Amino acid sequence: MRKTIPSASNGIALKLKVLAKEKEDVRRKLVVTAREKEDVRRKLVITAKKLRIKAAQLAVTAREKEDVRNKLVKTAEKLRLKAAQLAVTAREKEDVRRKLLVTAKEKEDVRRKLLITADELKMSRKTLEKKVLERTKDLEGIRAKDEAILASIGEGLVATDKNGRILLVNKACERLLNWKKGETQGKLLSKVISMTDSTGKIIPEPERLITKTLKDRSTTTTTTTMYYKRKDGTSFPVAITVAPIFNGKELIGAVKVFRDITKEKEIEKARSEFMSIASHQLRTPLTAIRWVLSSLKREHLTEEQAKLVKTAHETSMNMASTIRRMLMISHLEEDGMEPEIEQVILQKELEKISRLHDAHRQRNGLELALQCPQDLMVRTDKQLLIEILDNLLSNALKYTPRGGKVKVSVAKTGEMIRIDVADTGYGIPQEEQKRIPEKFFRASNVASPVEAGTGIGLYMVYNIVRLIGGTISFVSQENKGTTFTLLFPS
Amino acid sequence: MSKHVLIAEDDTALADLMANVLSKYNIRVTITYNGKETVEALEKEVPDLLLLDILMPVLDGHGVMRFIREKQLECPVIVLSNLSDKETKDRCKEMQAQNFFVKNDLDDDDLWPAIEGYLR
Numbered sequence: 001m002r003k004t005i006p007s008a009s010n011g012i013a014l015k016l017k018v019l020a021k022e023k024e025d026v027r028r029k030l031v032v033t034a035r036e037k038e039d040v041r042r043k044l045v046i047t048a049k050k051l052r053i054k055a056a057q058l059a060v061t062a063r064e065k066e067d068v069r070n071k072l073v074k075t076a077e078k079l080r081l082k083a084a085q086l087a088v089t090a091r092e093k094e095d096v097r098r099k100l101l102v103t104a105k106e107k108e109d110v111r112r113k114l115l116i117t118a119d120e121l122k123m124s125r126k127t128l129e130k131k132v133l134e135r136t137k138d139l140e141g142i143r144a145k146d147e148a149i150l151a152s153i154g155e156g157l158v159a160t161d162k163n164g165r166i167l168l169v170n171k172a173c174e175r176l177l178n179w180k181k182g183e184t185q186g187k188l189l190s191k192v193i194s195m196t197d198s199t200g201k202i203i204p205e206p207e208r209l210i211t212k213t214l215k216d217r218s219t220t221t222t223t224t225t226m227y228y229k230r231k232d233g234t235s236f237p238v239a240i241t242v243a244p245i246f247n248g249k250e251l252i253g254a255v256k257v258f259r260d261i262t263k264e265k266e267i268e269k270a271r272s273e274f275m276s277i278a279s280h281q282l283r284t285p286l287t288a289i290r291w292v293l294s295s296l297k298r299e300h301l302t303e304e305q306a307k308l309v310k311t312a313h314e315t316s317m318n319m320a321s322t323i324r325r326m327l328m329i330s331h332l333e334e335d336g337m338e339p340e341i342e343q344v345i346l347q348k349e350l351e352k353i354s355r356l357h358d359a360h361r362q363r364n365g366l367e368l369a370l371q372c373p374q375d376l377m378v379r380t381d382k383q384l385l386i387e388i389l390d391n392l393l394s395n396a397l398k399y400t401p402r403g404g405k406v407k408v409s410v411a412k413t414g415e416m417i418r419i420d421v422a423d424t425g426y427g428i429p430q431e432e433q434k435r436i437p438e439k440f441f442r443a444s445n446v447a448s449p450v451e452a453g454t455g456i457g458l459y460m461v462y463n464i465v466r467l468i469g470g471t472i473s474f475v476s477q478e479n480k481g482t483t484f485t486l487l488f489p490s
Numbered sequence: 491m492s493k494h495v496l497i498a499e500d501d502t503a504l505a506d507l508m509a510n511v512l513s514k515y516n517i518r519v520t521i522t523y524n525g526k527e528t529v530e531a532l533e534k535e536v537p538d539l540l541l542l543d544i545l546m547p548v549l550d551g552h553g554v555m556r557f558i559r560e561k562q563l564e565c566p567v568i569v570l571s572n573l574s575d576k577e578t579k580d581r582c583k584e585m586q587a588q589n590f591f592v593k594n595d596l597d598d599d600d601l602w603p604a605i606e607g608y609l610r
Contacts, residue, residue, distance in 0.1 A: 283594045284572055284593065287596070288507055291597070291598040292503075295507070295598050323594065327574065331575065338576050
């Protein structure tokens with residue numbers, strides 16, 4: 001601002017003074033301003049620093065925030081999904097609830113129906129129970145009867161399946177063999193019951209009746225005395241019959257019935273002993289009669305007397321041989337016979353035997369041929385061999401019609417002797433041939449027309465042949481003839 | 491001198507028949523009808539041969555043979571029995587009987603050939 005100056009020089013000096021002062025003021029003011037500016041700048045710098053720091057902090061915060069945001073976004077996404085799922089679940093639950101409602105309704109229906117049905121069932125059940133009770137009573141009655149029948153059978157009874165496993169046994173069977181109840185169920189019969197012959201030899205499985213029945217599908221019976229072993233090892237004689245069981249045509253098993261024949265054996269033994277004593281008592285007087293007749297034959301007799309004495313002598317001889325056979329059979333059946341081995345000259349014995357049949361042979365116009373190597377010696381039981389040959393020859397002559405031929409031929413093959421007795425006789429009917437070894441068997445085609453026979457001859461022969469370790473077989477054709485073949489060790 | 495045969499046989503008819511057969515061969519025969527009589531006869535005179543039955547009353551043939559063995563008599567014995575079982579035969583063999591014949595199997599003309607060998 002400009003001020004009015006009072007004098008010119010004074011006025012200029014003063015003016016300069018004022019100006020200097022003003023300038024000083026201005027300078028001072030400028031210094032102040034610079035200072036202030038410096039302060040401001042410093043402050044600004046500080047502020048800038050602060051701001052930078054702040055910016056940095058803000059940047060961190062922003063990142064964190066971004067992270068958080070991201071997380072939140074993710075969480076939100078998850079929640080959204082969850083919500084969606086929950087929505088689905090809720091829908092499903094709703095569905096289920098609805099279905100359950102329906103089901104509950106249906107259940108209720110069913111329950112009602114069931115109640116009705118239950119009532120009906122109760123009624124039916126009662127009726128049924130009543131019926132079952134009645135039927136059970138009936139069945140029990142039948143079963144009890146069956147069981148009582150089975151239990152009351154004195155004979156032992158065993159039923160097996162087709163493999164020979166035990167299905168059922170009765171009380172008598174358990175009692176006879178000393179088994180406890182039910183002990184044998186399902187076991188193999190042949191393993192449980194051991195069977196032996198009279199010498200104590202165990203009968204192998206293939207030879208047992210049950211095996212034969214299951215194989216041949218036919219009934220089998222014991223022909224010789226067999227023994228069963230009890231559980232304690234003791235044994236007893238048995239008679240056994242085994243029959244097949246069929247379901248329609250299918251073989252499903254076998255049923256065996258057996259009985260203890262100890263008593264029968266005792267009776268048989270007593271009978272045998274009686275026979276033996278009776279035979280001995282008969283033998284001696286018969287020998288006397290025979291001797292009388294034999295010596296009479298040598299006396300000078302008229303033709304008529306000679307004929308009568310000859311007949312009487314022959315009859316006494318036949319009687320003697322019958323008694324001998326009876327005795328032999330009783331010994332055989334007692335199982336008490338043992339062969340006595342000695343040297344036998346075959347030809348000599350054969351000639352002796354054939355002489356016994358001379359009378360009969362001549363009467364019936366039969367031809368007899370003997371063919372035997374001279375001096376052929378064998379070691380065997382002479383009496384038993386004679387018995388066999390006498391029987392075979394006697395049969396051949398007896399069952400060959402007038403004019404026929406009988407031929408006896410002997411041959412040695414290795415260690416064996418073979419004797420064939422062949423005839424041109426009536427023969428044995430095919431269907432009866434397997435009965436030949438039976439006691440008292442007589443072929444139907446000869447039983448009536450020919451002379452008396454007992455049917456014990458061949459039964460005895462088959463038993464004796466066994467004793468001398470031999471075998472016997474035959475071929476026969478009706479009205480053509482029969483050939484018996486005896487094979488035995490020399 | 492003729493040989494002496496003692497026949498011990500309880501069947502009288504058969505004993506007589508046997509004696510009859512032997513007499514034809516110049517044999518002196520004594521007959522006893524039971525074991526006791528036989529033992530008594532043996533005590534009196536030991537024969538050249540004894541034909542001995544087994545089944546006899548009072549004392550049987552086995553008893554007679556036992557007596558012979560005990561007394562150590564020099565007397566051959568031939569058993570003529572109608573027992574034909576192995577046990578009897580074995581017992582006779584044990585008692586040293588010379589032979590054993592079943593009467594039933596012998597005819598009258600078989601008797602002499604069966605025994606003559608023991609009388610030489």
